[in-house]
Amino acid sequence: LAEQFVELENTSLRVLLTGGDKLKRAVKKPYTLVNNYGPTENTVVATSAEIHPEEGSLSIGRAIANTRVYILGEGNQVQPEGVA
Template sequence: NHSLRYLLTGGDKLKQVKPVPYQLVNNYGPTENTVVATSGIINPDQGTLPIGTAIANTRFYIMGSLYDLSPPGVPGELVIAGKGLARGYWNLPEETEKSFVPDPFYPGERMYLTGDLVKWTEDGELIYLGRKDHQVNIRGFRIELSEIEAQ
């Protein structure tokens, strides 16, 4: 396509790209944060493809198992905060309480525990590594494998 200037991707892990005559922009974001929370232009020559950096009014933390901040290169859970964060889950106060927790760095604000494992690169981009639970994404739908097992 000779008129295409940008192609935006998202919704699944971008595994490989080929050189193209347009800019490929990889996006990431859970519904709990207005769908897009990171964005970054992809270079086809990169080895591991990043999910970008935080968009405006969005904060990220990568936290270890004790909710300590992870340095670059160390995997941890991606935690999102900022203006785009949802108030919680409609009529699910227990789920809301588990996933939307107080932000220790911004008193009075909340952050969302995504369940996604990521790590920082040295230049500040995020690399998606997978899930910390057994949730999978099929055609944009989140599915808990334990629900299938229970059936």
């Protein structure tokens, strides 16, 4: 729904906060777009990042306050910071 909303023209919005799943696409808008991500098992929001579509990839952001996020690779090995 958020991805469809950002396609619309909007001149009064200042900030759009999304929640739940990672955004798959975004376009540059005159308002701030913040992607809040969180798996259902955890909470609606576990990570957060301001989105800048012109930079390319859409990040799920960093862990919110008082939260830790672990990215696991093959064999459930914890990945170093910055590794997808």
